[in-house]
Each structure stands twice: as structure tokens, then as C-alpha cells.
Amino acid sequence: MPDTVQVSALERTLTTVNDAANWVSAVAFERGVPREYELRKHTYGELKVRGLGAQAAQHTIKKVRDAYTALKTDIRAGNLGKEGSKRRRKAESKPVAFRLEAAQPYDDRCLSWQYDRQTVFIRTVDGRMRNVPFVCSADALKLLQAHRKGESDLIARDGVFYLVATCDVPEAERYEPDGFIGVDFGTANIATASTASTGYLAAGRELNRYRKRQLALRAKLQKKRTKSAKRRLKARARKEARHAANQNHTISKTIVTEAERTGRGLALEELKGIRNRVRLRKPQRGALHSWAFAQLGDFIVYKARRAGVPLVFVDPAYTSQTCAECGHVGRRNRVDQGLFICRRCGVVAHADRNASHDIATRGESVWNAGRESRVPTTP
Missing domain, CATH: 3.30.420 (Nucleotidyltransferase; domain 5)
Incomplete structure (x- = not known):
């Protein structure tokens, strides 16, 4: 729940890192998608010049490399069609692109949580931003305190910012079932x-009626073929x-x-x-x-x-x-x-x-x- 000044800083941060990710993706595509270490040698210095901190630059490079790994996995699994299909050729013929508001990962070096005050310290392109309040349910707060581990993702969606945290919850011991x-x-x-x-x-019955109505509305919007219709469809x-x-x-x-x-x-x-x-x-x-x-x-x-x-x-x-x-x-x-x-x-x-x-x-x-x-x- 950032204030106006904090919103501006977070927006600039996501725009900057994702614009940099698109540049790194273009470099990776031109060089045949090298390994992460080699890709870092070709891009890390320029990312620092663009104003990204050390951790932000590392996460941006890793994000790009992971995106190409996911693309390669989809191609191998046939999720983009057979070899030579239009969809597969389109995916293979250009660099992976990132939306300017796409998620950016943060580790504990550039994001810290204060559970008692329900605030976070987060690093942006404008420097370290303190006391940014966050809201969640009481159960989610207990889960964060007890089991949060690893990276968190900053996401902007429809003008609202979210922090997606990873929680490593241990499995309970299984009992012997009575049937x-x-x-x-x-x-x-x-x-x-x-x-x-x-x-x-x-x-x-209720869910199927809902789906049927949504199907009819999608059909109407798809016929319009306008930009606003595409936004409504999404x-x-x-x-x-x-x-x-x-x-x-x-x-x-x-x-x-x-x-x-x-x-x-x-x-x-x-x-x-x-x-x-x-x-x-x-x-x-x-x-x-x-x-x-x-x-x-x-x-x-x-x-x-x-x-x-x-x-x-x-x-x-x-x-x-x-x-x-x-x-x-x-x-x-x-x-x-x-x-x-x-x-x-x-x-x-x-x-x-x-x-x-x-x-x-x-x-x-x-x-x-x-x-x-x-x-x-x-x-």
C-alpha cells in the first residue's frame, strides 16, 4: 500500500528493470542464448551503467536466462506446436519480451520484512525505500512469519502492487487412514x-452458467477486434x-x-x-x-x-x-x-x-x- 511518492518510485523501478531485461534478452538472442555466467560478462557492466544495483542486475540476468529455459522446455514438450508450425516459428524467431510491469524478483539483500509493523524496506532505482506498508489476512501474516523463505516477487497489476512471497511449509506427518x-x-x-x-x-450448475455467460461475452468482444476489446478480454x-x-x-x-x-x-x-x-x-x-x-x-x-x-x-x-x-x-x-x-x-x-x-x-x-x-x- 505505497503512497504517491512510493508508487512513482516502484513504477520507475519495474519499468527500468524490465526495459533492461528486454535489452539483455536481445543480447542473449544474438549470441545464441549463452550460459548465465557468460551472459553476465556481456551485460552486467551495461546494467550498472543503466542505474541498476548489483542485486537487481543479477536478478535481471537470471530472469532472462530462466525465461529462455522455460521457452526451450515448452518447445521440447510440444506446447508451441510441431516443428515448422507458425506459432513455434514465431516464438523462435525473436527475443523473449518482457512487459514493462512484469514481475521482478527480490532477495533478502534488497527486500526486508517488518512483520510487527506490517511494512517492508525495498530497494528501488531511487534508493532504499523504507516503511512501505503492506496488508494481508491474519492467517497469511502468521504464515509469512513462520515459513517465508527465499525470494519475493514485486508485481504491478491494474495499478495495484503485490509482493508474492514464497513460504516453505513442512508437510504434516501422515496418519494411518481408517478407510x-x-x-x-x-x-x-x-x-x-x-x-x-x-x-x-x-x-x-452455477459455475457452468457463469462459464457459458463468459463464453458469450468473449465471443462478442473477439468480433470487435479493437484494442479496447483486447484489454477487456484480458x-x-x-x-x-x-x-x-x-x-x-x-x-x-x-x-x-x-x-x-x-x-x-x-x-x-x-x-x-x-x-x-x-x-x-x-x-x-x-x-x-x-x-x-x-x-x-x-x-x-x-x-x-x-x-x-x-x-x-x-x-x-x-x-x-x-x-x-x-x-x-x-x-x-x-x-x-x-x-x-x-x-x-x-x-x-x-x-x-x-x-x-x-x-x-x-x-x-x-x-x-x-x-x-x-x-x-x-x-
Whole structure:
């Protein structure tokens, strides 16, 4: 929460370091992206002339080198298309560019925290700036005091400054689970957990309506093709991402808290690569590709680790067609999206709740298999 003078200094700092980063990126591109040490020999002196301090210059060079490493990783992974594709050629044909308000890393030599007063000392191009106030929740402040470690990033977003701090939180010791809670992910229902006979169900109707409305608004803005429309599109994309993240935090916290309260573990579906495996009609593709299932899974994983809740991943194949009571597998068991009727034992259940119970059973099997010794017995 900087004042007017501090805002001006922070803005000039971000503009200066990112303009310098663009120059370093051009040098790296011309010289074939050398190693960080060699790149430092070609750029460090000029960065000092431009007014950057020793630490700021080092962080700027490292930021550029890390950006090229990330680009190389994306190319190898095929994230920018196949060799010769238009998108890949565009990325490889020019230096990596940095926005003038892009994040700049700070270490403890150029940024110090005063938790009791909720202020920071931060080094800028105008010198060391003292007593810059910051705000956060009470829980976040406790987390900072207990576990902050390493670098912090200064970010400007929509005229507001943020400090993104890294906290190294140790994992709690895992307990021996008394059974497992299965979690079934979906688009109609975001998550269904076998927490009880009824089960916890996070309905996706409201979120899907929100996404459908955002999709229509994006289509209208994309047709305009103006600069203001592009700015609005970026703002809406950030807003939608924040909305989805908030939903996922709420759902994951509810599931992990219930598992911790009952002393059970969590069994999740292994959904990596689902977008490549699943074939859907065009109206369904938007729902699948805007579904942040990976983020929800990640939130459950890290919350479970912090709470010491045992967690396993299971193969999701045929969970929608398998009866949780008798184990019968059949396509006809799944009557429609919400109804499951077993053709062998006749059990009638909510389709997603039945799948969550099946996932829980598989999770217990995976956990028990992991505990069994594979060492042959001594004759």
C-alpha cells in the first residue's frame, strides 16, 4: 500500500528493470542464448551503467536466462506446436519480451520484512525505500512469519502492487487412514465425495452458467477486434480465473477437512491427459477445456499434505460403469448423466456418488498394495 511518492518510485523501478531485461534478452538472442555466467560478462557492466544495483542486475540476468529455459522446455514438450508450425516459428524467431510491469524478483539483500509493523524496506532505482506498508489476512501474516523463505516477487497489476512471497511449509506427518474417501470429478457436478451415505456434492450448475455467460461475452468482444476489446478480454480472463480458483479452494478445503475430521484418506482420479484422450461434440468442448480440474486436484493434494491426510491416485477407467456394491461393469448400468442402475444386483444410485464409492474402494486397494512387502521371504 505505497503512497504517491512510493508508487512513482516502484513504477520507475519495474519499468527500468524490465526495459533492461528486454535489452539483455536481445543480447542473449544474438549470441545464441549463452550460459548465465557468460551472459553476465556481456551485460552486467551495461546494467550498472543503466542505474541498476548489483542485486537487481543479477536478478535481471537470471530472469532472462530462466525465461529462455522455460521457452526451450515448452518447445521440447510440444506446447508451441510441431516443428515448422507458425506459432513455434514465431516464438523462435525473436527475443523473449518482457512487459514493462512484469514481475521482478527480490532477495533478502534488497527486500526486508517488518512483520510487527506490517511494512517492508525495498530497494528501488531511487534508493532504499523504507516503511512501505503492506496488508494481508491474519492467517497469511502468521504464515509469512513462520515459513517465508527465499525470494519475493514485486508485481504491478491494474495499478495495484503485490509482493508474492514464497513460504516453505513442512508437510504434516501422515496418519494411518481408517478407510478412504473417493472423489469423482465432473463437469455437471464439479466434485462428488463419498464422505457419507449421501456424499458431499459440489454442483456445477452455477459455475457452468457463469462459464457459458463468459463464453458469450468473449465471443462478442473477439468480433470487435479493437484494442479496447483486447484489454477487456484480458481483464475478463483474469476475473474468470480468479472465480474458478476461489471455487476450487472452497471445494478442496471442504473435502480435506472432512477427511481429516474422520481420520480417512483421499482417493483421487488420475486425470492427466484427459483432454487428449476424450472425444466430445463441439458444444461440450468449451466446458471441458474451461474446467480447471487439474487446479482442483492440485489444491486437494497440497491441502492434504499440509494436514497429513494420506492420498492416493487411482485409475478412473470404467468408474462410471462399475457398481460400487457388487463390482459389475456394464455400459448399460449408466442410464443417464445422473442415474446409475446396476443390471446385476439392481442397486439404484446417483451416478457420481456411485463412482465416488468405487474410487474409494480402489483407493483402499492401492494403499494396501503399497504397504505390502515385495521382499521375498527367507527360506
